[in-house]
Amino acid sequence: MGRSGAGEGMTENTKNIAIIGAGFTGLSAAYDLLRAGQRVTIFEADERAGGLAQGFKEPYWDWSVEKFYHHWFASDRHILALIEELGWRDQVVFLRPYTVMYYQGKFYPFDSILQAALFPGLGWGLDKVRFGLVGLYLRLTSNWRALEQTTVDAWMRHWAGDRVYELMWQPLMVGKFGENYAAQVNMAWMWARIKARTTRLGTFKGGFQAFADRFAQRLVEMGATLRFATTVESITSAENRKLQIKTATSLQEYDQVLVTLSPNALSRLNNQLPRSYLRGLLQLKSMGAVVLILALKHQLSTKGYYWYNIPKSAGFPFLALVEHTNYLSPNYFGGDHIVYCGDYLENDHEYFQLSQDELMERFIPALQRINPNFRRDWIKNVWLFRTAYAQPVPLINHSQNIPEIQTPIPGLFFASMSQVYPWDRGTNFAVEIGRRAAQLMMKRPV
Ligand SMILES: Cc1cc2nc3c(=O)[nH]c(=O)nc-3n(C[C@H](O)[C@H](O)[C@H](O)COP(=O)(O)OP(=O)(O)OC[C@H]3O[C@@H](n4cnc5c(N)ncnc54)[C@H](O)[C@@H]3O)c2cc1C
Numbered sequence: 001m002g003r004s005g006a007g008e009g010m011t012e013n014t015k016n017i018a019i020i021g022a023g024f025t026g027l028s029a030a031y032d033l034l035r036a037g038q039r040v041t042i043f044e045a046d047e048r049a050g051g052l053a054q055g056f057k058e059p060y061w062d063w064s065v066e067k068f069y070h071h072w073f074a075s076d077r078h079i080l081a082l083i084e085e086l087g088w089r090d091q092v093v094f095l096r097p098y099t100v101m102y103y104q105g106k107f108y109p110f111d112s113i114l115q116a117a118l119f120p121g122l123g124w125g126l127d128k129v130r131f132g133l134v135g136l137y138l139r140l141t142s143n144w145r146a147l148e149q150t151t152v153d154a155w156m157r158h159w160a161g162d163r164v165y166e167l168m169w170q171p172l173m174v175g176k177f178g179e180n181y182a183a184q185v186n187m188a189w190m191w192a193r194i195k196a197r198t199t200r201l202g203t204f205k206g207g208f209q210a211f212a213d214r215f216a217q218r219l220v221e222m223g224a225t226l227r228f229a230t231t232v233e234s235i236t237s238a239e240n241r242k243l244q245i246k247t248a249t250s251l252q253e254y255d256q257v258l259v260t261l262s263p264n265a266l267s268r269l270n271n272q273l274p275r276s277y278l279r280g281l282l283q284l285k286s287m288g289a290v291v292l293i294l295a296l297k298h299q300l301s302t303k304g305y306y307w308y309n310i311p312k313s314a315g316f317p318f319l320a321l322v323e324h325t326n327y328l329s330p331n332y333f334g335g336d337h338i339v340y341c342g343d344y345l346e347n348d349h350e351y352f353q354l355s356q357d358e359l360m361e362r363f364i365p366a367l368q369r370i371n372p373n374f375r376r377d378w379i380k381n382v383w384l385f386r387t388a389y390a391q392p393v394p395l396i397n398h399s400q401n402i403p404e405i406q407t408p409i410p411g412l413f414f415a416s417m418s419q420v421y422p423w424d425r426g427t428n429f430a431v432e433i434g435r436r437a438a439q440l441m442m443k444r445p446v
Helices: 024-035 077-086 113-118 126-140 152-159 162-181 187-196 208-221 263-269 275-283 356-370 427-443
Strands: 016-020 039-043 092-095 099-103 106-109 201-204 225-227 234-237 243-246 251-254 256-259 285-296 307-309 320-323 337-345 379-393 412-414
Touching: 016 024, 016 243, 016 251, 024 039, 024 077, 024 208, 024 427, 077 208, 077 427, 106 113, 113 126, 126 152, 126 162, 126 187, 152 162, 152 187, 162 285, 162 307, 162 337, 162 379, 201 208, 208 225, 243 256, 256 263, 256 427, 263 275, 285 356, 320 356, 337 356, 356 379, 412 427
Parallel strands: 016 039, 016 256, 039 225, 099 307, 256 412
Antiparallel strands: 092 201, 099 106, 234 243, 243 251, 285 337, 285 379, 307 320, 320 337
């Protein structure tokens, strides 16, 4: 992509700014910086925009499929406001698919407090009341700072009781954070999750990739330079207070740089960061994700369920099974039925090493547990996606460990999924932190 319009409206106060990463954070920051008349170059290692929310498309599909399952909640006000500003609100669709939870060999709807209360595992006595009261309290309170001082494990055991916690919440915690961290994650994480979720789920017509492509194109029209397939190798402070960005083919200077990668990646790109900031970055914990996507000839969940929460203790080889085409019509995908099998894992887990075929061998028996009629010859196509940085892990008093957006290096800024706390990561909060970073950068003199 080239640049159009750069130079127009630029003054001596115009800063020359580089953004590393064309995910939702980088694109959103670029949008506000361009609106304020700054000169913006985005470096993106991949060939297209979208980052973790990227999609891919078979030639006969009308819509793209996200590499990692994605949807918006009706409460995702930052992304929805941005889309409104861009004039594309009519491209957002909200639907009401069904989330289910496993109990004694069966799956039950489980995506509202009411449905969860009807869940048979809770019986009809005190447990159900405690579950309901805890859910209500978490919806109503805003005092996440008190909640971050304790773990989900301790708080839930105290207020909801061991049985309710072990049945309803612990499987989610173990699935999402593994045995190592499940009991260490702080209660503000659970609060944010319950607070922000809605039963109606949204997407962009054509998929998240359609939005990212359109947004990137708008930025180019506003004057941005987008350098795709360009990996930044290092960022170094030069003597003239500028920052030098090195790629395989260029060395360029900028007044300010915004990095939107993982804390680990920032620590590798800049070796001048003071030890205390660096230590803070490297102490942040996160999980990776492994997702196998299948295109099937037939519907897997004939009940039309979209999202299956699966406890690891029930012997399934993954955490979530998501039948995308029970949310969006298979007609958008040439009649294919799209199923994700996904898991959050620490980076040394064997799923990061196994081949696609080896993972298939592990996963296929589980599909037969979802639908006994499922046969291997239903599979038309398979894709495997893995990422080392998928889900930050917030431990007790995590708010004290969030790195500042303005790093100690003049002109160098950092905005990532690890800083949107107390909220859980998501494109909505990527937009919010991207725009917050842009405001901060504009306040700083050149
Ligand atoms: C399994 C999974 C499910 C999710 N589900 C949802 C969901 O349902 N809804 C939702 O809203 N969000 C969801 N998310 C979260 C969402 O994808 C992220 O919060 C969001 O995309 C983060 O955007 P970002 O711009 O901060 O980072 P990223 O998307 O990671 O963008 C960083 C960009 O930097 C590029 N890059 C990396 N290194 C370099 C380099 N050296 N030089 C140049 N470029 C580089 C990368 O290619 C990438 O494009 C999910 C994430 C995962 C992993």
